[in-house]
Amino acid sequence: MGRFLLNRLVQSAFLLVGVSAIGFALMHLAPGGPLAMYTLNPTVTAQDIERIKVQFGLDQPVAVQYFKWAAGMFTGNWGYSFFGGEPVRAIVFGRLPATFELMGSALCVSLIIGVAVGVVAAVRRGSILDHATAIAAMIALSLPTFWFGLLAIFVFAQTLGWLPAGGNRSPDSRSLLDALVHLILPVAVLALVLVAQWSRYTRSYMLEILNQDFIRTARAKGLTGARVLVNHALRAALVPLVTLGGLQLPLLVGGALVTETVFSWPGMGLLFVNALGSRDYPVLMAILMVGAFVVVIGNLAADVVIALIDPRTRIVHA
Numbered sequence: 001m002g003r004f005l006l007n008r009l010v011q012s013a014f015l016l017v018g019v020s021a022i023g024f025a026l027m028h029l030a031p032g033g034p035l036a037m038y039t040l041n042p043t044v045t046a047q048d049i050e051r052i053k054v055q056f057g058l059d060q061p062v063a064v065q066y067f068k069w070a071a072g073m074f075t076g077n078w079g080y081s082f083f084g085g086e087p088v089r090a091i092v093f094g095r096l097p098a099t100f101e102l103m104g105s106a107l108c109v110s111l112i113i114g115v116a117v118g119v120v121a122a123v124r125r126g127s128i129l130d131h132a133t134a135i136a137a138m139i140a141l142s143l144p145t146f147w148f149g150l151l152a153i154f155v156f157a158q159t160l161g162w163l164p165a166g167g168n169r170s171p172d173s174r175s176l177l178d179a180l181v182h183l184i185l186p187v188a189v190l191a192l193v194l195v196a197q198w199s200r201y202t203r204s205y206m207l208e209i210l211n212q213d214f215i216r217t218a219r220a221k222g223l224t225g226a227r228v229l230v231n232h233a234l235r236a237a238l239v240p241l242v243t244l245g246g247l248q249l250p251l252l253v254g255g256a257l258v259t260e261t262v263f264s265w266p267g268m269g270l271l272f273v274n275a276l277g278s279r280d281y282p283v284l285m286a287i288l289m290v291g292a293f294v295v296v297i298g299n300l301a302a303d304v305v306i307a308l309i310d311p312r313t314r315i316v317h318a
Contacts, residue, residue, distance in 0.1 A: 008303055012296045019292045020073070020285075024066050027281050034058060034082070034281040056082070073289060079282040088286045092268065096290070098168055099267030103256050105183055106190040107245075113191075114198020115241070119234065121199065122206035133199055140196035145255055149189045149262035156185060166264035190259045194248060201244050205237040212236075246302030249295045 027034060038044045038052060053059040056079075057068060072079060078088040121130045157165035164170070168182050209215065210233055218228045260269030268287050275283040 005304065008300050012300050015296055016289070016292055020070060020289060021066065023285060023288045024069065025062075027285060028062055028065075030279075034279065069285070073286075078286050081283055082280045083278055088282045091271070091283060092286045092290060095266060095268045095271045098265060099256055099260070099269065101168070102183070102186055102190065102260065102265060102267060103252055105187045106194065106256075107248075107252060109187055110191040110194030110198055111245075114195040115202050117195070117199040118202025119206055119229070121203045122210065123229070125207065130203075133203075137196035137200050140192050143192070145189060145193065145258045146262055148192060149185075149259060152185050152189055153262070166262075168265055186259050186263045186265055189262070190252070190255050193255065194252065197244070197248065197251075198241075202237065202241065205240050206233055209233045209236045242302050242305050246299040249298040253291050253295060 034056075035049060035052060035058065038049055050059075057065060060068075069079070076089065078092070080086065081088055081091060117133055121133045124130055153165050156163045163185050164182050165185075168179065170178050170182070214236075215228060215233060256267065257269035257272055259265065260267045261273050264270065268290065272284065272287045274280075275287065
């Protein structure tokens with residue numbers, strides 16, 4: 001297990017280095033470079049541009065800039081925002097709780113509903129319920145997240161007035177109920193595609209497992225249907241489901257970006273869109289690395305859980 005975990009950690013470190021190098025290069029290859037917002041401003045003189053380059057170290061070779069930036073990221077010095085001069089680390093960490101709140105809630109809701117729907121659809125294969133869940137999943141996978149978010153705001157916030165249209169808190173409110181009410185629409189939109197995926201994959205895995213010999217043996221021993229389903233079939237489906245959970249993290253992060261923008265949720269997704277519009281490259285790079293770190297660590301955790309559930313994977317991937 002130790003060797004397996006060490007190999008995964010080394011692979012994750014190389015992956016993060018590759019993501020950082022590619023992201024840093026793309027930032028500098030963008031039209032206008034990091035100082036595009038300044039160079040396009042007619043009130044900023046050439047002398048001002050040179051002074052800003054020296055101030056942020058942009059007058060040095062790109063390779064030197066990258067290694068200095070990477071060293072700063074590793075030591076906790078993430079630089080300063082181009083606009084406002086605030087420490088990037090403080091800006092990003094100030095938005096992380098809201099993003100984790102939204103992503104965690106959406107993941108829990110989608111996991112519970114998706115697995116339950118998938119199990120029921122597998123048990124009642126060919127029924128009206130099975131066909132209805134399949135149609136609903138296809139529709140959910142076809143809907144753009146931003147369109148569904150705008151539709152939800154129009155129906156439940158503007159037309160019916162049942163739920164707030166955006167934000168994560170009402171002004172001057174600290175109640176838990178108010179926070180939960182603000183979570184309903186963003187979580188529903190973000191969890192929609194995840195529920196569709198969880199339900200279809202769970203149904204597929206359960207159908208395959210329910211036809212295995214060990215399930216027939218358990219039934220032949222006189223075990224009840226619920227016990228066979230929970231203790232044998234669902235437990236055997238944990239490995240592919242945990243793998244799916246790791247693969248869904250990039251989708252969850254990308255969906256959070258769109259959802260936060262639509263609902264003005266004060267998280268990293270909305271911060272990324274604002275920083276992209278103002279070409280605030282230090283903030284963009286920090287968000288990119290935090291997102292990559294979350295995805296890599298999530299997949300690493302999924303690999304470890306799978307190795308604990310199924311020891312054969314340690315031998316295959318060691």
